[in-house]
Amino acid sequence: MIEVAGLTVRFGGVTSLDDMSLTFEQGTCGLIGPNGAGKTTFLNVLSGFIRPASGTVRAFGVDLMSMAHYRRARWGLRRTFQTEQAIEELSVFDNVALVHEHSGLGRAARRQAVLEAIGFVGLDTGPDAKVGTLGAGQRRLVEVARAVVGRPRLVLLDEPAAGLPDEETRHLSEVLRSIPEHTGALVILVDHDMSLVSACCRTTAVLDFGKLIASGPTAAVLRDDDVIRAYLGVA
Amino acid sequence: MPPWSDFEPFIVSGLALGGVYALSGVGLVVLYRATGVLYLAFGAVGAMGALVAWSLVQAGAPGWISWLVCIAVAALITLGYGLLFGPPLSKRDPLVKAVATLGLTLVLYGVMDLLWTTSGGEARSITLPTDNSGFTVASIQVNWTQVIGLAAGVVITAATGAFLRYTNLGTAMRAMANDREITATLGVPVRKVEAAAWLGCGVLAGVAGLLLADMVALDATTLTFLVVSSLAAVLIARLRSIALTFAAAIVIGLVHDLITPITSLTNYRDMTPFVLAAVALLVVSRRQVMSRSREEA
Amino acid sequence: MRIRAAVIVALLAFVLFGIPQLFSLYYVDTMTEVAVYSIVALGLGVLVGRVGLVSLGQVAVLAIGAWSAARLLFATTQPYPVVLIEAGLITMVAGVVIGLPALRLRGLYLALITLMLAGAITIVLDTINFPNGGRGFLGYNGGAITPPAIRLPSIAASDKAYFQYSVVVAIVMFLLVFAHIRTRPGRAWAAIRQSEPAALATGINVTLYKLWALALASFITGVAGGLLAGASHYLYSIDFPAQNSIILLGVVLMGGVYSMWGAVVAALLYQFLPALLQNWGVSADWLTILFGLGVLQVLTTAPAGLADQVPKDLARLGRLLRRRLARAPAPAGGDPP
Numbered sequence: 001m002i003e004v005a006g007l008t009v010r011f012g013g014v015t016s017l018d019d020m021s022l023t024f025e026q027g028t029c030g031l032i033g034p035n036g037a038g039k040t041t042f043l044n045v046l047s048g049f050i051r052p053a054s055g056t057v058r059a060f061g062v063d064l065m066s067m068a069h070y071r072r073a074r075w076g077l078r079r080t081f082q083t084e085q086a087i088e089e090l091s092v093f094d095n096v097a098l099v100h101e102h103s104g105l106g107r108a109a110r111r112q113a114v115l116e117a118i119g120f121v122g123l124d125t126g127p128d129a130k131v132g133t134l135g136a137g138q139r140r141l142v143e144v145a146r147a148v149v150g151r152p153r154l155v156l157l158d159e160p161a162a163g164l165p166d167e168e169t170r171h172l173s174e175v176l177r178s179i180p181e182h183t184g185a186l187v188i189l190v191d192h193d194m195s196l197v198s199a200c201c202r203t204t205a206v207l208d209f210g211k212l213i214a215s216g217p218t219a220a221v222l223r224d225d226d227v228i229r230a231y232l233g234v235a
Numbered sequence: 236m237p238p239w240s241d242f243e244p245f246i247v248s249g250l251a252l253g254g255v256y257a258l259s260g261v262g263l264v265v266l267y268r269a270t271g272v273l274y275l276a277f278g279a280v281g282a283m284g285a286l287v288a289w290s291l292v293q294a295g296a297p298g299w300i301s302w303l304v305c306i307a308v309a310a311l312i313t314l315g316y317g318l319l320f321g322p323p324l325s326k327r328d329p330l331v332k333a334v335a336t337l338g339l340t341l342v343l344y345g346v347m348d349l350l351w352t353t354s355g356g357e358a359r360s361i362t363l364p365t366d367n368s369g370f371t372v373a374s375i376q377v378n379w380t381q382v383i384g385l386a387a388g389v390v391i392t393a394a395t396g397a398f399l400r401y402t403n404l405g406t407a408m409r410a411m412a413n414d415r416e417i418t419a420t421l422g423v424p425v426r427k428v429e430a431a432a433w434l435g436c437g438v439l440a441g442v443a444g445l446l447l448a449d450m451v452a453l454d455a456t457t458l459t460f461l462v463v464s465s466l467a468a469v470l471i472a473r474l475r476s477i478a479l480t481f482a483a484a485i486v487i488g489l490v491h492d493l494i495t496p497i498t499s500l501t502n503y504r505d506m507t508p509f510v511l512a513a514v515a516l517l518v519v520s521r522r523q524v525m526s527r528s529r530e531e532a
Numbered sequence: 533m534r535i536r537a538a539v540i541v542a543l544l545a546f547v548l549f550g551i552p553q554l555f556s557l558y559y560v561d562t563m564t565e566v567a568v569y570s571i572v573a574l575g576l577g578v579l580v581g582r583v584g585l586v587s588l589g590q591v592a593v594l595a596i597g598a599w600s601a602a603r604l605l606f607a608t609t610q611p612y613p614v615v616l617i618e619a620g621l622i623t624m625v626a627g628v629v630i631g632l633p634a635l636r637l638r639g640l641y642l643a644l645i646t647l648m649l650a651g652a653i654t655i656v657l658d659t660i661n662f663p664n665g666g667r668g669f670l671g672y673n674g675g676a677i678t679p680p681a682i683r684l685p686s687i688a689a690s691d692k693a694y695f696q697y698s699v700v701v702a703i704v705m706f707l708l709v710f711a712h713i714r715t716r717p718g719r720a721w722a723a724i725r726q727s728e729p730a731a732l733a734t735g736i737n738v739t740l741y742k743l744w745a746l747a748l749a750s751f752i753t754g755v756a757g758g759l760l761a762g763a764s765h766y767l768y769s770i771d772f773p774a775q776n777s778i779i780l781l782g783v784v785l786m787g788g789v790y791s792m793w794g795a796v797v798a799a800l801l802y803q804f805l806p807a808l809l810q811n812w813g814v815s816a817d818w819l820t821i822l823f824g825l826g827v828l829q830v831l832t833t834a835p836a837g838l839a840d841q842v843p844k845d846l847a848r849l850g851r852l853l854r855r856r857l858a859r860a861p862a863p864a865g866g867d868p869p
Contacts, residue, residue: 047732048732068737069732070732073732073733073734081727081730081733087722088726098734099734099735273644320832328639330639334827335828337827338782338828340778340824341823341824341827343824344775345822348815349821463647467648470644502658506656512645513652517633
């Protein structure tokens, strides 16, 4: 469970997140809103790239803001990026193993976990393929494998399906949907693809201009008048 | 500690030196803001111009022609570089752009060493007619070249500030410092604005080269690396504020020269810009948070 | 893979035993410097190519190593390898102390800070001078008319033996870096170079690994400084001018920062080519100009440098030739009677 209280982020004169308070319970939670609403800013706060002006974030009872950013990954906070960030010059295996290098597990156990994660995302290239030679969809899967290897507690997905053809989106959507069950982690999914969000998320929150305008069960939120006006457009 | 009277002449020379550093620094900041290029060849093109001017004087050309040629040489090399290498590097990291200008520095350095070799032991100098006339303020001798140095710094800083604020071209440059692509979509002729910035920076490099060749030494290595002092001022201003660049440059010039009469420190006076810039940057960096994140957002 | 290993071994055997036999003393001494500077270039290559830190002051770092080694060689009777390691460690501490606060800065600022600090180090060395057998902490005897030479290892007292000694030390340094690149630090550096946020998100302590790269580069550069002290016999501050750091960065970029061969190419460009030209009576200034153009060419078109570009060009040439040959009529053999 993640409890966000009074979170405010300012860049110069612009307020990107305005006194956001919200609780993510479990499973996959959607976070939607128009461009510039503060979704990625929120993920960056969780990752530690941005220090908030005020507010607290407690994740599973731990004060996330007091943790150094690289330690958050070791603690179990994982993420993918809007522009995919698989490391080109390393192999698929090494990309996924990077996350796991500091887990304190033995070599054999690490290897096992890495291969399992690669299998879970259904990457058919083999673990030794160099990421630089892969296509966009496969790189996304490498990134997702990196996010689920070992024991993640909290997985942040920043528009994982952006720019992918329908077929690959469908496969990705199946993978994403099974992350909570497979790993036990809480997943926060940011995306513009409403079919992906409704397929994956039981609950969804909506941001607009840095303010939380709605949250609750996905189906109800998507029918909310304010949400339709601010984001989805008149249906 | 030497008596105060020993320091007095160095106040004047320090202010003059600071003025020249300031006008160099302003040139560097304007170019950086308009094009994203930190022009590390600034000192080398100035030196090139000064050496060409020296050769012209040796060949019997009148002084004022050689000064104009000095400025023209520096301006044309700078503009040429900007037109040739600006576009292919425009999308690269500022670090890559800066390192590329080191390539130009090496080329110029090699050419200067080849054509005006220093190993012959031949000492060169440029003298301006303003060196030998001057006046006395509170028993301190001041010559007109020193006045020009400080005045040039003040005037250039003020004029550039006004230019950026009140003219269309200046507004375009400020906009481009924020976001090149958006500025281009607003109908600003990005290429032309950039060319103007290159040319302006080159002119300032020529002026600085001429003044420093007179005030310090006419020597390729010295002049090429004197840019580091202005660079220190630019760094203290974090590549942004022209006023801060001016203030930092004056302080660097003053501290550098005022240390000269202190025997225990005089050998270390050339460290002034390095030390001041290093301290300023490290103090600033303590307050800095991860800055990459905003680009991500 | 085995062929490649065999080629490397044969090449090393030629360098170690062929060069001292076949080359004149002038070129043997030059090749000693090439060995030394290949280590320096390797260190700079690690910084630029692996973690994206551009240092404009590596020659000053080299000078710190040379100064420390010279001081230790005059002051103690320790065996050479011990002195080299100590010089490396002293340089490493200096590099880390300087780098720790500077690492928080972004790329361009960091590069400029290294330029500033290198300038400051150069000025200090100008003032305190290099040790020449004098007393006191600095070990400089200004009045010495014939200062004693810096001692050489007892097993490598001749120029040829010292060349072999330097090559062996260089090989050890290359293996040290190779071991880093192939293991955890190398993978972490690859992640950092591509994207710092992504590296952080995978749990990599970015500051620690950057510092690690800086420490490794400083260490091997310090060891190279120790080798240089022996090779030079006498050290003077004018041997380490600030502009050489820029030339060094130029040749390292030209050689290529992503491959370890690039460091060897860079050292050949930096030391062997000038010696060759000097022998032919051509001014080294032409090289400076060439390096300047090389930097511009590499940055605009071939970011991986010569060590990457030349094999690719050769491969392209090979393919072209093969295609030509294939298209030509089949060679004689089945001619009709």
